[in-house]
Amino acid sequence: MTESDTESAAAAGTGGDRPLPGAAAMATARRVFAESRLATLGLLITATVIVVAIFAPVIAPYDPTAQNIAEKQLLAPSLEHPMGTDQLGRDIFSRVLYGAQLSLEVGIIAVGVAIAAGVPLGLAAGFYRGYTDELVMRGMDVVFSFPAILLAIAMVAILGQSMVNVMLAIGITYTPVFARVTRSGVLSVREETFVDAARAIGDTNRSIILRDILPNVVAPIIVQATVSLAFAILAESALSFLGLGTPPPAPSWGRMLSDSRNFLQTAPWTALFPGLAIMITILGFNFLGDGLRDTLDPHDDTETGGSI
Amino acid sequence: MGYGAYVVKRVLLIVPILFGVSVISFGALHLLPGGPVEAAFGTRANPELVAQLREQYGLNRPLYVQYLDWVTDIVFHLDFGQSIRTERDITELLATSLPVTIWLATGGALVSVVVGIPAGIVSAVHHYEPADYVATFLAFLGLSIPNFFLGLVLILVFSLYVGLFPSSGFVSPLEDPVAGLRHLFLPSVTVGTAISAVVMRMMRSSLLEVFSEEYIRTARAKGLTRALVTNKHAVKNALIPTVTVVGLNFGYLLGGVVIVEQIFAIPGLGRLTLTAITTREYRVLQASLLVIAFLFAVVNLATDLVYAYLDPRIKYD
Secondary structure (H helix, E strand, O other), X not given: OOHHHHHHHHHHOOOOOOOOOHHHHHHHHHHHHHHOHHHHHHHHHHHHHHHHHHOHHHHOOOOOOOOOHHHHXXXXXXXXXXXXXXXXXXXXXXXXHHHXXXXXXXXXXXXXXXXXXXXXXXXXXXXXXXXXHXXXXXXXXXXXXXXXXXXXXXXXXXXXXXXHHHHHHHHHHOHHHHHHHHHHHHHHHOOOHHHHHHHHOOOOHHHHHHHHHHHHHHHHHHHHHHHHHHHHHHHHHHHHHOOOOOOOOOOOHHHHHHHHHXXXXXXXXXXXXXXXXXXXXXXXXXXXXXXXXXXXXXXXXOOOOOOO | OOHHHHHHHHHHHHHHHHHHHHHXXXXXXXXXXXXXXXXXXXXXXXXXXXXXXXXXXXXXXXXXXXXXXXXHHHHHHOOOOEOOOOOOEHHHHHHHHHHHHHHHHHHXXXXXXXXXXXXXXXXXXXXXXXXXXHHHXXXXXXXXXXXXXXXXXXXXXXXXXXXOOOOOOXXXXXXXXXXXXXXXXXXXXXXXXXXXXXXXXXXXXXXXXXXXXXXXHHHHHOOOOHHHHHHHHHHHHHHHHHHHHHHHOHHHHHHHHHHHHHHOOOOOHHHHHHHHHHOOOHHHHHHHHHHXXXXXHHHHHHHHHHHXXXXXXXXXX
16 A cells, blocks of 8 residues: 555544545546556446447347247357257347346346445444444344345345335345444544534534435445445345246246356356356446445555355 | 553453344344244234244244343253244354354455465565555555456456366365365355455555564674564564454455355355344344354454554554
8 A cells, every 4th residue: 555545544534624526526536547557447348338338228139038939949159049048938138238237227127225224323323432333232242243245135035025125125135234344433533633623513423324424435335335335246146046036937046047057058158148248247346346445544454245 | 551451341242232233133123024034934924823933932022121131042942943934043153154164254354365475575575566566556456356256257268268176065074175175265265365455465564564673684784694584583573464364354355255155155144144034033143143253343453453463553442
């Protein structure tokens, strides 16, 4: 880590005096991508996935759910079907494209749920300390005591299998991560002079938390959100692979992989392309998250989130 | 606070967590619409039979009584009750599937160490050289490949095409070492790959940190070769945080095991859990959830304690 890293991180992270205005945030972003080739590569990959997801209806040559068992079952990749067809004669290329849409949708909303629940809990725990802190964090420990994917599996099994429940289950599973990250950020900011100053001029707790503390813990939350997106997309695929994810005929990458198991030897393309799609997407978010962490949050030494 | 007091405090702290875990595992069953009997037999089940079973399993009593009953049976008699549907003894189910899962998790941990540590050493010794970039890139790939995809690829290549390893099933290595290890190989690689990436990155960064220490420079100044200094001095010290990482990733291992057992048809805890979900045997589900969370909590605690013991810089608070 160089000296300029430390300084700029302090400016972006916990050392600044008032909230980061938009221009400064833009400058931070420019610096991140100038300094980290990894982050730039990650941004390129994730941007591509996002564009593909948005324009799937335009790019996809076929309807992702249109079946044609009689004529097109398990065709090898060709010019007509670049990634071949599946057991129901559906175009895999189109399904992979629409799958990006589904993965991102589930991933973003699940992480949104985790942020909406975890950040306020972390803010409260770190700011009020004492019993609030103990109660919240011990509760988070309990959620943390289950392997993430197992908790998500159990929740979907109990809530019932639907896209909304999958998002909820993944979101709740990752709530403790955001509570912890936010809390540790708050703990280092709450002793700063500007917080004392705000208190001295009679600001309410609510206003101090929202206007002084929250903006200064945003950087680690953003880093965590990026890494968690990789987790969430992976979790959705894993749930779908186990038959507990987004119900069919939605083109979920995990379910496509699961279906491919019966034709692995005769039609390996049914596994290859959805598998590669998941892998490349996760790789992109991991690169981006890691690059962001190096520049925004150099003190944090937690490892990039892995498989589940 | 001394180490002894720290151990006591950490062991006591695990109690409320296990309590919370047991409440969640128990509560899961009772959140179901209609309750566990209807869940097992469907809503069109004979109402008299349902009433009789509810009576038989004591499901008409207040929830907290049922919970206390459940917990005391487990804590004092190691008795997890019976499956409502198949009337099988759940303790027995757990006793047969737990060792299988432990074999698989150990295999995964072993793979992560065997692959991750040498890769991390190479990466650190040649840091910012091509070997380092290649190793780092491979580590990212390892982290990003979903285990259910990796498992399928391994089955495709090593079972279906090459025919080197079986694609499914489990044989205990204690009964038949050769067949046992052949069955465990692909699943262990599948479970261990992601963790080996984490281990490699940890080994790399802690080795780089050790390299910058004064005693390493002294050793080099004495005229010892780089290889000797690396092997004799640096690696040993870099191993502490690295091995801890393996312990801390045990949760991922357990989670991964759930999926990998499904791919390779291995009759462990993960498969028991998933089967319990699909056949709606919620008593089995709550028992297996509890056991997995318990295992996870104990390993995490052990890892923390070992780490605190090995690293004198850690503050006991």
